Amino acid sequence: MEETRSPLKSAKQARSAAPNASSKSQKDTSSQRDAGKTPGRTKDRVSRARGDGQGVHTGSPQDQGRARSRRLTGRTSSGERDKGKSRAQQDGKAAGRSGAPRGLAANQEPRSGALRGLEANQEPPSGSESRPGGEPVPDVAAGLVEEGILTSDQQLGLKQAEERLQRDYIHRLAKPSPDYPHFQYLCKLCSVHVDNIQSAHKHIKEKRHKKNITEKQEENELRALAPPSPAHLGAVESAVREAAQQHGISEEDFQERQTVLHRMEAIIQRHLPSCSLRLYGSCLTRFAFKTSDINIDVTFLPFQMTQPDVLIQVLDILKKTEFTDVESDFHAKVPVVFCRDVASGLLCKVSAGNDVACLTTNHLAALSRLEPRLIPLVLAFRYWAKLCHVDCQAEGGIPSYSLSLMVVFFLQQRKPPVLPVYLGYWIEGFDVKHVDEFHLRGVRGGACVAWEQRPGSGGDGRAEAKNKGDGQRANQQREPTLQGKVEAHVHSRLVLAEEAGASVGQLWLELFRFYTLEFAMEDYIISIRVKELLPRDVKNWPRRRLAIEDPFALKRNVARSLNSQMVFEYLQERLRSAYRYFACPQSRHTPGHVPEREEQDAGSSSDEDEEDEDDGEDDEDDGEGHAGLARLLVSDVEAGTVGGGGDTARHTSPPNSVLLDHEEEGRKVLEQHSIAPEDLHYIFDRMIFTGGKPPTVVCSICKRDGHLKDDCPEDFKKMELAPLPPMTERFRDILDSLCHLCYHELSPSLAEQQKREQILASLERFIRKEYNDKAQLCLFGSSKNGFGFRDSDLDICMTLEGHDTAEKLNCKEIIEGLAKVLKKHTGLRNILPITTAKVPIVKFEHKQSGLEGDISLYNTLAQHNTRMLATYASLDPRVQYLGYTMKVFAKRCDIGDASRGSLSSYAYILMVLYFLQQRQPPVIPVLQEVYDGTATPQRMVDGWNAFFFDDLDELRRRLPEFQRNSETVGELWLALLRFYTEEFDFKEHVISIRQRKRLTTFEKQWTSKCIAIEDPFDLNHNLGAGVSRKMTNFIMKAFINGRKLFGTPFYPLPGMEAEYFFDSKVLTDGELAPNDRCCRICGKIGHYMKDCPKRRRMKKKESDKDEDVREEEREPRERRCFQCGDMGHVRRDCPEYRHLRQRGTPSETRQTPPYSPQPSPLQHSVSPQSSQSAKPSSGSSSVAPPQSSPLPQQVQLASYGFGSSHAAPFRTGLPSLGLPPALPPLTTPASSSPSRQGGRG
Incomplete structure (x- = not known):
């Protein structure tokens, strides 16, 4: 050897x-x-x-x-x-x-x-x-x-x-x-x-x-x-320049692309005179191949048009011109319109308002003009990446312009450098830990780049968080100096005064040696702004794979599309292979x-x-x-x-x-x-660089290898739906009775509605006495909108006399003060103020009834929302039947709690209403489109128009066609499941009950969300914004399984219909809802475990603490179940509580909802059942609705009559599924019941 x-x-x-x-x-x-x-x-x-x-x-x-x-x-x-x-x-x-x-x-x-x-x-x-x-x-x-x-x-x-x-x-x-x-x-x-x-x-x-x-x-x-000889370097340079010349665009190619740009600009300006077109991307930097497409950006006045408006009009304009193959991809990260120029055959990609890309392009274009060696290096590097197939973003590669940034970064880090950096310690007060406070503003004069400092605007990394106090003190000390000298350093040169005498061949070899042996790609960030190597901790970016900073979008990792370790390893192998070959x-x-x-x-x-x-x-x-x-x-x-x-x-x-x-x-x-x-x-040859080994294809959706996102098995749209057998009359009757059962067994009775009003009155008296005598409370949400369960939370809105809005009030301070006062209330427990939420609330539980509730401040828009939902519920009894059935379905599948990453029950009610509006013929009208004249009436609440048509008698006279739909509630329920699994495209459209016309996700700019459900009043609120792709697939799987279960005729034993059709194991394939985004303490999303509101923290003792603070300190920090009183778990996980509710059954969510004043009785509305209503027998599969009775006037009751909050005896029906049972009937004055209109779904 x-x-x-x-x-x-x-x-x-x-x-x-x-x-x-x-x-x-x-x-x-x-x-x-x-x-x-x-x-x-x-x-x-x-x-x-x-x-x-x-x-x-x-x-x-x-x-x-x-x-x-x-x-x-x-x-x-x-x-x-x-x-x-x-x-x-x-x-x-x-x-x-x-x-x-x-x-x-x-x-x-x-x-x-x-x-x-x-x-x-x-x-x-x-x-x-x-x-x-x-x-x-x-x-x-x-x-x-x-x-x-x-x-x-x-x-x-x-x-x-x-x-x-x-x-x-x-x-x-x-x-x-x-x-x-x-x-x-x-x-x-x-x-x-x-x-x-x-x-x-x-x-x-x-x-x-x-x-x-x-x-x-x-x-x-x-x-x-061994180091290369001069002849060796000359041969390498010859190969690099030959590849760049053979595949890169020439001056004639560039002029041809400019001609296409001007021709398209003239066409678009005929219809949109305020818009102009600009070239960006590789064509402008001269780093383009002869086959590269043309990147065109449309500039427009933001106060006149929006990006979706511009691109939709450009799409329509180009379809009527000489350009061919006009298509759109509005769901890409950068929405574009594709078209092909007939004369040149070049593909054009038209975007709108893509300012950051244009700034980066202009910067690279200036560098290519000033440093002639940059163009052949970048073109050859791009061609090498193309041969190795690592430049395809859709398949897990990196974008082409990230390769340009890699070459520039190498030229800056080389010793001696070929290109300069723009920020460094020559700037007084500069610190790498706060580098994101310095922002490049663009090329000035063709040879300099402008920058500015904005203290406190960047750097959310862990290193900065650890030294937050020191950083603030440093900012205070250095800011005056920087402010005084910022104009002196506002420009940095793009090239060095003395040119480094290195050949293209030498730089080419050093480029591969740098990324193969010298630069730790997984430890540092490729940033062309600074000389010092940026650790990943500065930006709180993970230590894995490749990180390339966009110089004009500091939070963007250009190489984030390389999300597979196997592709990254392949890139490293190809770098080593190329260096071995050329060296x-x-x-x-x-x-x-x-x-x-x-x-x-x-x-x-x-x-x-x-x-x-x-x-x-x-x-x-x-x-x-x-x-x-x-x-x-x-x-x-x-x-x-x-x-x-x-x-x-x-x-x-x-x-x-x-x-x-x-x-x-x-x-x-x-x-x-x-x-x-x-x-x-x-030579540049694919087999030489790759050895015939292609990169692993990685899906950008599920992050698994072997397929692309278009073929991802986790995409519910790829699931093939088997045709359903025809509906039989007997099976339709079973579905009808099942929907009626959901309503009659879960809707609150007259007495149970009285309880809520009594609790409200008691709380109002207590708060007026102990906290503020001008406080006013009112119920909204599921308690008042006609879709509430018996155990639905108490959603309470508090207002103060003399204040129409909360503009001049400190809501956080009021909520914290209210929580301290409520802790003195002997009838309440588990008081928890949540001041970090979008709407600060105080959560509590009423001891005697076991009802949970929350109090918010000036949630007036939600009150109008509640009124509108109650109006929809009054239009047709099938609305409530379907609403209750949908809520039972969501609860059984554990997909009805927005705080745990799924949709709120309010969102499901909007889905029901939207389906009924889109049904042919429609079951209900669009109340926000019913008005006289052409202009929509204005009813401004919190900056939003809360108008809807609420005169039901007049509505029935105006729109008699809405009584033509004669489908049964069972048929509608199956049609709803088929509508959302077969017809509705969640990627393209938004669920919006404010208009009959289909609303696209691109118009709302909600293309990045899997499910888009628009609040009917707060038009910026997407109720599906917090739903992940994994949860979306779980929800859609439940709908697909429900379509099959409810669409296949089967005749269960009498009394077993609910157990058969609402079997969670069948609906979810026995899987649990995704909880990877949930806090480990409370099971909710939106915060980390260390920031959980339910996590008790020891407060510092101060000599001047009052008695209330000392009482708070004496509270145990451990989690205690208020159902059984044991330590170590909460009510949601209590074994004694599971027989009352299904495990994990979400409580009523705090999503957008609102208050409804007591409406007048409606002739065709579904009247509530009294406390003496007959309940369905265990052997009957259908339940007849109770007889209607006139609604009495609301009065305040002086006493409560709550029954036991423990579980009722077992019986068939919905309570046996873990859904809330009926409380025992109470003896209360007949004239003291409130209206049943209410609450959020």
């Missing part, structure tokens, strides 16, 4: 041939410096498998099998060097106090040739490689190490075994980790603790370690490549012979790659810590401080076939050095 070593290996061995330090402190320093990584990187990676107990401490079994590939580099941050020194000094002292075993491990003699020969003839000391019939000597030694008893033979065996391990980068720890005191070794490549030598050999055989060894070996080889001399007679090894490597590792792809998510988590550790390791290898590091290529664990490949490569290297200068030649 010694005679057949390749020249590359010989060079590396010569470089690291210095003898190892013989002192214990030096050895321990070398070993422990790599082990002493920062906790956030290495220690956390190692700490994952605390309970593994299998010898190798790695984490989950899946993590043991593979690691996320991280490029191993030799870069070491200054902080890491300092940490290494301090840790080495401490370990030196610790090693001095250690016993004999550590001394033996540390005081190792340099390896001699004889010792290497002895090791070569020695049997492997572990696992299946141990000598048959006997105990492996290293294992015996490992066992004796712990006891401190070693014979001379055992010491020799231990020494040889540890030298063997060091060649695989497994070192004995001079000082055990405090977290894992029983682990004696550390693999510095994988950041894995190992407890003994036998486990170390087992770890060496793992796929992850072999992969890291191969990468480490490849990196060492790349670092050992090695290539002959024009045998081009591409180096990539033959690349193909062999790709073929030999294909099995591993296929297996690794199966667990890509685990790979993401597993390799987070070892890249930084490896950078220290490479530094040690180059300095000769890691024992045996230079012999890695000869002694590592890969099989002999790999060694033969490297020997063959060494022979080829000798041949390359003998290539004549005139024969040096390079």
